[in-house]
Amino acid sequence: MGTVDLSVTLAGVALKNPIIPASGTFGYGREYAELFDLNVLGAFSWKGTTAAPRDGNPQPRIAETPCGMLNAIGLQNPGIDAIIREEVPNIARIFQGPVIANVGGFTPMEYAETCRKLEEVEQCAILEINVSCPNVHAGGRNFGSDAGAAAEVAAAVRRVTRKPVFMKLSPNVADITEIARACADAGADGFCLINTLLGMRVDLKTRRPVLANRTGGLSGPAVFPVALRMVWDVYEAVKLPIIGCGGVSSAEDAAEMMLAGATAVEIGAANLRDPYACKRIIEDLPGVCRRLGVDRISDLTGAAHDQ
Amino acid sequence: MKSSLFTAERVRALTTDTVELTLAGDTSEIAAPGQFVNIALPGHFLRRPVSVCDWTADRLVLLIRVVGAGTRELAQSEPGAAFDILGGLGNGFDLSAVSESVPDNVILAGGGIGIAPLYGLAKALARQGVTPVAALGFRNRADAFYLDEFRAVGCETLIATEDGSLGERGLVTDLLREHPSRNYVFCCGPLPMLRAVHGLPHLTGGQYSFEARMGCGFGACMGCSMPFRDGRKRVCKEGPVFFREEIVWEQ
Ligand SMILES: Cc1cc2nc3c(=O)[nH]c(=O)nc-3n(C[C@H](O)[C@H](O)[C@H](O)COP(=O)(O)OP(=O)(O)OC[C@H]3O[C@@H](n4cnc5c(N)ncnc54)[C@H](O)[C@@H]3O)c2cc1C
Ligand SMILES: Cc1cc2nc3c(=O)[nH]c(=O)nc-3n(C[C@H](O)[C@H](O)[C@H](O)COP(=O)(O)O)c2cc1C
Numbered sequence A: 001m002g003t004v005d006l007s008v009t010l011a012g013v014a015l016k017n018p019i020i021p022a023s024g025t026f027g028y029g030r031e032y033a034e035l036f037d038l039n040v041l042g043a044f045s046w047k048g049t050t051a052a053p054r055d056g057n058p059q060p061r062i063a064e065t066p067c068g069m070l071n072a073i074g075l076q077n078p079g080i081d082a083i084i085r086e087e088v089p090n091i092a093r094i095f096q097g098p099v100i101a102n103v104g105g106f107t108p109m110e111y112a113e114t115c116r117k118l119e120e121v122e123q124c125a126i127l128e129i130n131v132s133c134p135n136v137h138a139g140g141r142n143f144g145s146d147a148g149a150a151a152e153v154a155a156a157v158r159r160v161t162r163k164p165v166f167m168k169l170s171p172n173v174a175d176i177t178e179i180a181r182a183c184a185d186a187g188a189d190g191f192c193l194i195n196t197l198l199g200m201r202v203d204l205k206t207r208r209p210v211l212a213n214r215t216g217g218l219s220g221p222a223v224f225p226v227a228l229r230m231v232w233d234v235y236e237a238v239k240l241p242i243i244g245c246g247g248v249s250s251a252e253d254a255a256e257m258m259l260a261g262a263t264a265v266e267i268g269a270a271n272l273r274d275p276y277a278c279k280r281i282i283e284d285l286p287g288v289c290r291r292l293g294v295d296r297i298s299d300l301t302g303a304a305h306d307q
Numbered sequence B: 001m002k003s004s005l006f007t008a009e010r011v012r013a014l015t016t017d018t019v020e021l022t023l024a025g026d027t028s029e030i031a032a033p034g035q036f037v038n039i040a041l042p043g044h045f046l047r048r049p050v051s052v053c054d055w056t057a058d059r060l061v062l063l064i065r066v067v068g069a070g071t072r073e074l075a076q077s078e079p080g081a082a083f084d085i086l087g088g089l090g091n092g093f094d095l096s097a098v099s100e101s102v103p104d105n106v107i108l109a110g111g112g113i114g115i116a117p118l119y120g121l122a123k124a125l126a127r128q129g130v131t132p133v134a135a136l137g138f139r140n141r142a143d144a145f146y147l148d149e150f151r152a153v154g155c156e157t158l159i160a161t162e163d164g165s166l167g168e169r170g171l172v173t174d175l176l177r178e179h180p181s182r183n184y185v186f187c188c189g190p191l192p193m194l195r196a197v198h199g200l201p202h203l204t205g206g207q208y209s210f211e212a213r214m215g216c217g218f219g220a221c222m223g224c225s226m227p228f229r230d231g232r233k234r235v236c237k238e239g240p241v242f243f244r245e246e247i248v249w250e251q
């Protein structure tokens, strides 16, 4: 077999390969650009952005777990205006591919306000709407675990943008397909699955929770089978493209995610342990495809399902 | 910053729970004392941040205090063991701040394992013709280490132990109060010590090295972000060393 075609198309957006650093583990690209040329990436998803600047949670915000980690950052970010002013021009210098704008919020209106401002940012090719951050408290209403509320956000964003809208859903729900269907009906173009799982650790010496926020979001290899199962279920339930995310740390994991139904794959916590993780996975993908007998990686998407 | 393989050369026991670990590898990314490295360990998802104690072009010296499984594995490493190490991380101490001030007003304040980066700093200051006083605090005599090393650099070494079994009975802050003309401090130790030193009225300037739980160690995750005078800063990127004027205390 000759060269392997790694390109994929995500709701009309062409990516040179399916590998995307996940929101919150890649900042706005600056730190990684010191290590490698970001243009090897299919795209990248920036740190969750809200309408107003946010300080995030008190220390400590990080705890280690078996095969993973908990984080309780609390959506610290400088706010959409500062990002458009300071980060967007810098991103254009260090990366020429499509950018996925991850957006957080507390009301459907706030999500829409942030997304409206992103309409004019040309490099931002996809909106990734985070209705699933476990570390912020949206005044009692959890958009991620309430199908009606998630759909309201999807609809509010749909009204203000022509860009593809991907809903990033929470795994902390009884039935993720119900939420996915509601979002699809409200006009979403795809999904990012999954955000972190709610967890906690207690310090044996102090007998107190390790995290100041008490609970945090679990990610890393520990969550891979959970994420994979949710990608599988939503692929069966809704005919919209899926970005698979959760515990991927090798090209084999990425291929497995795609077989379960993902069109593209986000890499999160793996970047924190190994800042070259995405570059390494992209380099390994052609070999994995050859071993699997495909010369177009897009042929893997959903191939594990019965026809 | 880059990641590269280092090989353990030697482990020397300093106390019952503290070792000096010498590694061979490329240290070209380390630019200043007070920077740290982040060490990947098999079986642990997150890397372990450890201060650079000393370095030459192809040797890295770390002081490790065993507090959990990761530091135990580091402290027990066999010669020849290879480690994936990311460095040099963080800003390190700013030595230019000292050349502008009077050289004989400098004092180093270290508590326990916090003395590690102060040793590299003492050597760098000595190269600039400044020999600071080193005020070092330990729990007791059995816990004390690296005293001869500081003396060999030319530092006058003051010691405080909590039980008085070595040097003075008391804390590092007591040593600092006894030398009021030494009003520029380089400080590293546990948070309560940083805070107590920062509160001493006779210290008119100084640099303080902070600790935080880290997700990445290179500025990408916001895991280590804390409030400072001009807003949130990342301990791993804008720090770990912060100037006296920048520091605010959360509670
Ligand atoms: C900038 C910096 C410099 C440091 N320099 C040194 C040094 O020179 N020598 C030394 O012995 N130790 C140093 N430490 C502390 C060292 O990182 C911790 O002791 C170590 O991570 C504990 O790992 P463990 O597996 O033994 O303990 P565990 O308690 O099992 O670790 C569990 C998790 O908590 C984290 N953690 C636990 N304690 C700390 C801590 N005090 N600071 C940050 N993370 C922690 C670990 O990294 C790990 O992710 C430094 C920490 C920082 C932030
Ligand atoms: C430190 C950290 C910060 C994160 N911040 C965000 C965020 O701002 N927005 C978001 O949608 N997801 C955020 N996430 C979730 C990741 O994007 C990803 O969905 C999750 O970590 C699962 O993937 P992983 O196992 O590969 O890390 C964050 C994760 C981590 C570890």
Ligand code: FES
Residues within 6 Å of the ligand: B213, B214, B215, B216, B217, B218, B219, B220, B221, B222, B223, B224, B225, B234, B235, B236, B237
């Ligand atoms: S530890 Fe990730 S930003 Fe500092």
